[in-house]
Amino acid sequence: MSALKDIIRADVRAMTAYQVADLPEDFIKLDAMESPYHPFSSSPELLAQWQSSLAAAPIHLYPNPATSGLQQALRKAFRIPDAAQIVLGNGSDELIQLLTMLVAKPDAVMLTVEPSFVMYKHNAVAYGLDYVGIPLNDDFSLNLPAVLQAVEKHRPALVFLAYPNNPTGVSFRREEVMAVVRAAPGIVVVDEAYGPFSRDSFLNEAGHIENLVVVRTVSKIGFAGIRIGYASGSPVIMNELAKIVPPYNMNQLSLLTAKFAMEHADLIEANTAKLKSELGRMFSELSGVSRLKAFPSDANFITIRVPDAQLLFDTLKQNKILIKKLHGMHPLLDQCVRITVGTPEQNDAVLAVIRQLYGN
């Protein structure tokens, strides 16, 4: 047994597995930016249509993402430029992994900012890239001079910028992201997991700027369960990326569901609009509580700093509400928690607990 263990990489053995919450059914789950709405539940007709299309899916055959029509449907729904090529991934997590693998030469550097999405660093470690993480400013804005200096010094093969950023919700300034894209010698991935909630996007630039790749997902807009992400970029990069995508990385049921969803994009947009309006309400309510600080968010969650993050986390949990405690993950996240925006009723339940703890 010990010999077998020795075969496994020491750095992997030292890792801890990504924690996925194991929750009783009656909990309100506001820890992972899932949509509280099943996308087709508001329309019995669509629900039935979707169910019968699933029933007819050729699950005895391997999927063919290229002929599934999903790429064309995504292009149309999100107006992806003709100049851009698309690669589909099993969630954008897989695309982040494949983009990392694509440049994983000895001594290659991945650069990102901190705090940001934890999977960037995780993949740098997994694929043996040197990792450089540049701290954000205290208000979670980009420290552009520090990033540009690091780009100059380390010449990263790969840069990840989440726009808007997770776990902070703050969007960097567009001109600053562009400055990084221009300065970087390698691939710059703008991760727009929260793009549908944001006021801005780099999707229009995809395909027009050679080193830019825009990665998006349907996870945060009602489809976390089907695992579909898409990367848009120039042929120079995307042609190479396509070579390392596992041939059957998507499945028939997901492809079919995503395509069906894109054909009924108005339904998804309606849910997104509801959540955006709830985000606005949550932000103004939370901003009125003097003992906490709410950071402005362009995503479907709000990050707040409170007097005691553990106490808030525990008290919400006693009230059957799960949020994400950020305190301890990074010095800049001192006493911070992240709360996914839910239905109005769920949000009211959160606000009630916060008021009970911190007053108005």
Ligand SMILES: *Cc1c(COP(=O)(O)O)cnc(C)c1O
């Ligand atoms: C949620 C998230 C992802 C992962 O999305 P999937 O498509 O579900 O894998 C990627 N990037 C960021 C910044 C995220 O917050």
